[in-house]
Amino acid sequence: MESEMADAAPAPAVAAAATAEPLAAVAEEGEEGGEAAVGSTLTMERVAAAKKFIENHYRSQMKNIQERKERRFRLERQLESSQVPREQQINLLKDLERKETEYMRLKRHKICVDDFELLTIIGRGAFGEVRLCREKTSSNIYAMKKLKKSDMVVRGQVEHVRAERNLLAEVASHCIVKLYYSFQDSEYLYLIMEYLPGGDIMTLLMREDTLTEHVARFYIAETILAIESIHKHNYIHRDIKPDNLLLDKNGHMKLSDFGLCKPIDCSKLSTLNEDEPMGDDNLRESMDIDSSFSETTNGRRWRSQHEQLQHWQMNRRKLAFSTVGTPDYIAPEVLLKKGYGMECDWWSLGAIMYEMLVGYPPFYSDDPITTCRKIVHWRNHLKFPEDSKVSPEARDLICRLLCDVDHRIGSAGADQIKAHPWFRGVAWEKLYEMEAAFKPQVNDELDTQNFMKFEEMDNAPTRTGSGPSRKMMLNSKDLSFVGYTYKNFDAVKGLKHSDQQRNQSLIRPSIGSIFGPADMDPSREPNGRDKHMHTVSSGDPMIQ
Template identity: 75%
Template sequence: MAKNREEEEQQQHRKVALTEEEEEEEELEEKLGSSLTLERVAAAKKLIEDHYKSHMKLIQDRKQRRSLLERKLEGSGVPKEEQMNLLKELERKETEYIRLKRHKISVDDFELLTIIGRGAFGEVRLCRDKVSKNIYAMKKLKKAEMLSRGQVEHVRAERNLLAEVASHFIVKLFYSFQDADYLYLVMEYLPGGDMMTLLMREETLTETVARFYIAQSVLAIESIHKHNYIHRDIKPDNLLLDKNGHMRLSDFGLCKPLDCSNLSPINENEVIDGEQEGSANKWNSSLKQLQHWQINRRKLAFSTVGTPDYIAPEVLLKKGYGVECDWWSLGAIMYEMLVGYPPFYSEDPITTCRKIVHWRNHIKFPEEARLTPEAKDLICKLLCDAESRLGCRGAEQIKAHPWFKDIKWDKLYNMEAAYKPEVNDALDTQNFMKFDEANQAPAKNSSGPNRKKHLIPEDLSFVGYTYKNFEAVKGLRHSSGDSAVDFSGKCSIDDNEMLVLAASADTVTL
């Protein structure tokens, strides 16, 4: 009986693989036309390899999910009949997942709602699945912009990281797909807003609140570093809050990286304006600097130009960098949380870059900020040379700092958050900036029957972009960030075990 069921499962998986292969081949045909090119041959070869890996992984993941649930139920005290019901429920979800894998997902599957982010490459919009009614955040990126600005590797890395890393420190990805003009990432919606909006509202945070969010940021950064990924663009905009106030790392900014090519003449020994000993500070007081930053910060929120305030000096100088550049960014964010503005803020980004490169001359703590010695020490040990920066030998260095002495690292996401945002319902967007939609051209739907067009071979960069998460199956877990579902009321799967289940989604490697 078990053997027949396994054979039936393998047949179903083969059908899924064939369906997705046909889908990808159709896209290749549309993009490349009838001409036989080396690019097409290479893409077809990679497509076959990816589908073979995907097919094997799908079978392995299904077995792993069942085995995990069986181990959880063993010795749990749950009656045998209830155990059978739980296993049947899992089988039902597996069947739904296979149906989902066969379905060619498109933007038409979602009801598009409020814009919650916009930048040079596209936008982030609240959306609702038309079938499951689940609420998500849909990130829409222009392919042409990705290609022309050399961001293909960046968008690949982001998609791969979100698909591969199952962690409650990082925003969860449910789907990724594409049409002729756009790439789409459908992620969980975190209605608490981002740290940028919170700082604009509060101006500064107490050390207690700041300590909580810096500690959660340490865990999030550590988790991506363990997967050999460097963020490089950590800033308050990318620290998102769920409805309970817990922080997750993302990349919703969509702002283009700052072009620092004109900074090449800068060297670390150069003297710039305002650095001479005894020279007057342009800002007469930290209050005026804070007021100017608050005004300019609102403008930057609507700008498509990146801000360099949190970028490490070695990145600006193009000297080569490692994971330690993310710890510099965290130090800059911590300073802003406690003081009210970034440590190297200037009226124009080029001056900010110069200040960052000459950081030794510009790190100052205003007396009115009243930082504790431990807070100042941690900031100074993060905003320093890369080779001596705290965290360069692992996150444990930072966790051991005296400023974090009362932090229980293993319970940080199970305790009540230091700040709880106001969230009225699943569609509440009050914690995000308001974006005007009046001047936006209507979205061009290129997912329908008239989407066929011949694109340049470079578009092959996005072959294999499709991803569907097992957790997207309705009922397993909702997109609002709630904890794992208790199937029986007697036997629940905890977060760590659910992460194993979630990690078993079928990922096609780009």
């Protein structure tokens, strides 16, 4: 064991150094009565954290070896079934080895916020902000999500944050926003993700009021594939709404914002009783709603679809970026806190589909508590405006999504929904290959016109260290996020390397130039069949 520790990378030594001084400090305090018990607890926490750190390190080493073998095997299998000349095959294999070397170098590099040039803020919510950034070494453009660690601990969001990071690291799909890096410093957590400049479905709906059934069908279909991909990993999203459906520059949709994503064991869920009456106190407890948020005209009956649409649009942005948020897409079983499964995401899909075709959510009220009450008692409130032009097939699908959980379509899997008549003729396996139903205006890679404008909170943001200091005592905030760091193999593809510059005269074919981006996509089988979801062995110690 001692020889293994000696041969290991310096990461375990960091854990030992981070633990040694706290242990000594606690030993000195051990003579002082009541403080001894506190010190003992802290010592146990730090020892457990160091143990976890070391275990994660060795688990990561084993997974790194395995995933490297898998990447080599996949490329060799593709080359065998291709018409690529032998010389080009050798060059492609060498190119892969070069990338593997760069990836090993990247794994050893301690990423920090100083590696990125911080640009425009494109999103801000209750728990953090999202900012456009440029990686200094590669000039690649990313979206940086920044979360304050102390807020996550105080507000009980630690598991949610870890679940979001785990899912993004675990799932590779056309339909899910790609995570390139995750790291932390002494104050913040960071997620570096692909930047999707097309904005979100919420912005599209605010611009268009309603979508045609053709456009709505396209984006509902892509949303189904996204939900299916996370369900296959036994995750549920719980917060699917138009704000979280982002568009790339070509208009294709990707699911994002997994802050409420939760791994679920459906076999342990209790039976739900949706008919249980619910008082204001229960509603506030479930949604953490501030009663001061409510507007006037509570309970008003709208006389026309146009008037309802105008009022919804007037309040939409305020609800989206408030600390309260909007409950319009949340399933009744989630509000009732009676236990719920993956079916709750299909309810959200139905609410989004209704909004796309009608112009506002089915249970909208200017008061979040009233909205919750309408959702819980959906049988009395699910109605279509008399002047709406929703087809019978679309109405049927919406009603089969917005119903009790035992009869909800999709409860037996996404194929149930795909088989609905409203999707007749949809080429599910080619959705992400065809032209999107809507193409946003994007002028360049730094274009943010499809996002809201946000002011900087501080003129001179405080700089923080690149991680918990080895000389500082670890606290509960640090212990909560042991193993948070992640680096995606795809991050090496855009890096500029000195060895490439030295060999500019030697022009080699790239993997993408021979097979095309579709053939090399990790979410596709060698025969070109789109799986929509593919598990990638990420070498990630947080994913068990």
